[in-house]
């Protein structure tokens with residue numbers, strides 16, 4: 001918009017804004033529309049709105065009486081409709097006034113919901129591909145009005161003239177564009193046909209396309225020969241669901257695991273949700289295809305479903321969703337919020353039905369989407385109640401559902417990290433305890449909620465320290481006999497802040513257990529830093545945070561034959577090496593990342609033991 005450069009006028013004089021059309025078109029193309037191809041969507045949408053208004057005038061006309069005809073031969077693109085048309089005064093008021101829309105006028109405000117357009121700027125998108133828009137129109141409201149011709153140019157000028165009725169014998173509007181050379185990509189006949197199918201495949205009025213190859217005036221190829229698949233009738237329910245799945249497959253490019261029908265009469269919404277056959281990264285939202293009154297508005301609408309529904313992609317056609325001016329997203333209003341809630345409810349009902357009566361479908365669904373469902377169950381009590389017993393968890397009995405697991409373990413123990421689970425799993429299961437790995441996202445929280453739906457089950461946290469406190473101590477005599485070895489081992493492992501103890505536990509095949517939580521390791525790293533920085537600013541800060549640094553603990557298993565032999569070694573060097581080797585093996589078993597000092601310890605102890613074995617043999 002530019003303000004005219006005129007001399008100052010007396011205060012209080014009204015002036016009129018001037019619009020710099022080129023600047024406006026530039027704004028639309030760079031900031032509103034995703035691609036120049038939207039010009040065809042806007043032309044189609046205007047034609048659809050005009051047909052809607054015409055039907056309002058002539059409700060008794062046969063269903064296929066009014067249609068839309070597209071023509072593109074490489075030189076021109078033409079969109080012709082049998083819509084309500086325009087009088088000369090309409091042309092001045094609506095076509096030539098940017099931001100003015102006949103669909104927003106007060107007298108038909110209550111009908112606003114009937115139209116897709118409302119902003120009065122859509123036609124400008126034609127300037128993305130052409131320098132001039134040519135419109136020929138004849139009004140159905142005023143049948144004896146002459147045909148009116150309007151030429152609007154990208155420089156902001158326009159001309160209007162009336163022509164004899166014979167120039168357009170029937171009511172309706174024809175918009176013709178002569179594309180610029182640089183817009184060939186969007187205006188080639190094949191591309192126009194493709195775009196028409198893309199945007200208009202579900203339009204309810206007959207739309208045809210003609211590329212002029214067989215001479216003009218032919219019937220043209222149908223753009224939307226079939227109505228939307230969910231509005232058709234099928235011989236059997238099976239045939240219906242196969243057809244819907246095939247449609248989903250065609251537009252999304254995957255075979256849906258299942259197809260959920262969507263139907264919300266309150267907003268005239270129908271469509272399908274296709275369940276993705278494979279997992280998607282949690283939180284990654286897929287766009288849904290949203291049609292309004294048949295017209296494809298957005299392929300990337302995220303807002304019609306809540307975030308948790310990332311296991312489906314939907315295609316819907318709605319009567320009364322309001323697109324934004326770009327058309328590529330939806331107005332966040334009460335209707336949209338209600339639609340989102342209602343669709344979410346529909347997905348929940350599908351999950352409930354699968355859980356209650358289709359175990360095979362449920363199993364396939366959970367195999368692909370258990371992570372999504374877990375994230376959902378954390379916040380949604382109903383989903384939790386329906387699905388928690390079916391969700392897979394890593395347990396000391398292998399991968400198992402909580403229901404299966406709780407059948408053998410009335411007390412379910414759960415660790416808070418994967419590492420802790422690795423540390424305790426073998427010992428706990430040898431002791432007959434049932435432990436679930438709670439280290440993965442949501443798992444611990446979900447396991448703790450099991451008693452809400454299975455009140456007979458008790459859930460408790462298990463950490464390695466609790467477990468070791470319950471390991472059986474060895475008798476005094478054994479302890480004394482091992483004292484010298486334990487002292488050497490403690491000395492060897494002091495660099496890792498690791499204590500060494502002797503206990504008895506099952507399985508006897510496990511020589512040692514390294515109990516070391518992540519928090520303890522962090523605390524030790526922090527204390528070490530504080531010591532290194534002693535006196536400096538950071539030393540003071542880190543020192544002020546100092547807590548009792550929890551120590552790691554290497555627990556040797558007195559039931560293990562190797563340990564029984566090790567504790568009797570009287571050669572100090574060999575005792576030290578064996579303690580280091582036992583530590584290294586226990587650290588590796590916990591599957592946490594090894595620190596460089598631990599890797600070199602494992603390396604060194606292995607070579608020392610090898611050298612020792614070879615010396616003995618020679």
Ligand SMILES: Nc1ncnc2c1ncn2[C@@H]1O[C@H](COP(=O)(O)OP(=O)(O)OP(=O)(O)O)[C@@H](O)[C@H]1O
Pocket residue numbers: 042046047049050081083084085086094095100101102103116117118119120121122123124173325
């Ligand atoms: N094919 C048509 N038949 C009849 N009237 C039309 C046609 N195309 C455009 N018009 C008139 O021109 C006006 C402006 O059209 P334009 O596409 O710029 O805006 P809109 O459709 O009203 O709103 P939006 O910016 O949301 O598309 C319309 O409101 C309508 O009155």
